[in-house]
Amino acid sequence: MAGRANKAVAGAIRVKALRATVAGTSRLAALAAAALLSACSTFAPQSSAPQATSATPLPAEQVTPVLSPRMAAAQETLKTMVALQDRLTRVSAPLLINNADLCKGQARNLLGFTAQNRYSYPGEYSEASHAVLGYGERLQVSSVLAGSGAARAGLRKGDGLVAVEGKQLQGGPDAESQAAEVLGPLVGKQATLNMTIARNGGNQTLNVPVTRACAIRVHLGNSDNINSYADGQRVLITRGMVNFAQSDEAIAYVLAKDIAHNVLGHAGSMRNAATVGSMIDNLVRTKPDLSLLIGGAGIKAVPQEMDAAADNLALYMLARAGYNIDRVKPFWQRLSTQYPATVLNGYTAVHPGVAYRLAAIDKSVADIKGKIAGKKPLVP
Known part of the structure; x- marks a missing residue:
């Protein structure tokens, strides 16, 4: 706009x-x-209707439109x-x-x-x-x-x-x-x-x-690589990531993490916003240029400290939104095991600090549960 x-x-x-x-x-x-x-319906003639012949064309309403491939x-x-x-x-x-x-x-x-x-x-x-x-x-x-x-x-x-x-x-x-x-x-x-x-x-x-509400736009990416992207204003999750995540709850884990990256301004801090933004612009198209996914696509790996900070904020967001945070760590473990950093243009390749992240997630979950038990505000 x-x-x-x-x-x-x-x-x-x-x-x-x-x-x-x-x-x-x-x-x-x-x-x-x-x-x-x-899109269309099939006409079923009554038994009393006259049979069509080659000399008698079907009435227009009886012709089912034939779509081109x-x-x-x-x-x-x-x-x-x-x-x-x-x-x-x-x-x-x-x-x-x-x-x-x-x-x-x-x-x-x-x-x-x-x-x-x-x-x-x-x-x-x-x-x-x-x-x-x-x-x-x-x-x-x-x-x-x-x-x-x-x-x-x-x-x-x-x-x-x-x-x-x-x-x-x-x-x-x-x-x-x-x-x-x-x-x-x-x-x-x-x-x-x-x-x-x-x-x-x-x-x-x-x-x-x-x-x-958070004014962050959420998009579907028309590609099968297992990844998601955040450019500071938008979040895109690929079709491949949706299929990998399977459950709504797991999809929420990915979305919350990228929303948190945007809130914390990480794409701008890394001077990565333009590159990631170009990838989002490409993948929202019906027929994206998948050649841009070859190699690293110029997207920088996120430092583990930034990733852990985004995980922490994401966990608070998830808890406040009513999602179960106990399964966050197993989800990221499963993702990093099945699609390690060697899989180019996969999530772990851009977020390689897995061990550091998982330890930080354990601490954040414990802190959140402590605040819930103590009836304290759920703020980082």
């Missing part, structure tokens, strides 16, 4: 936007997810990406909302939902989004962050965005940037937004409280 207003809304409406996944340039979505809709592939890719991004949104929600005070300067007032239309996707994915997600000209709510003010106000997936504070929200190719210009100034100065939405064929008005 360009301009101050767009930046204010980037964290507000994005925490992952699938548009970033398929295009790499989503301007409005923060955490993209959407309900999957059926390219469009069928686009629809399947979009379905998979939406499902995975939706999972990241769900897992990251308590981490971002419950730790606003620990995010320090990266906490912002956010809208707590994402919105997209068919123009949020490039090329054949625009048509696929219409078929798979039901997107059209108008911006449509694609996900609502659990625990946010938007969720409490009753905003739902599929709601169309009509107006905010009496200002109409336009549809079409520039809908996202135009909405950013309207919403940006409002989110920063108002506790509640009066929003008009389209639902079930009519308009409704909702008073949507803004949500104080």
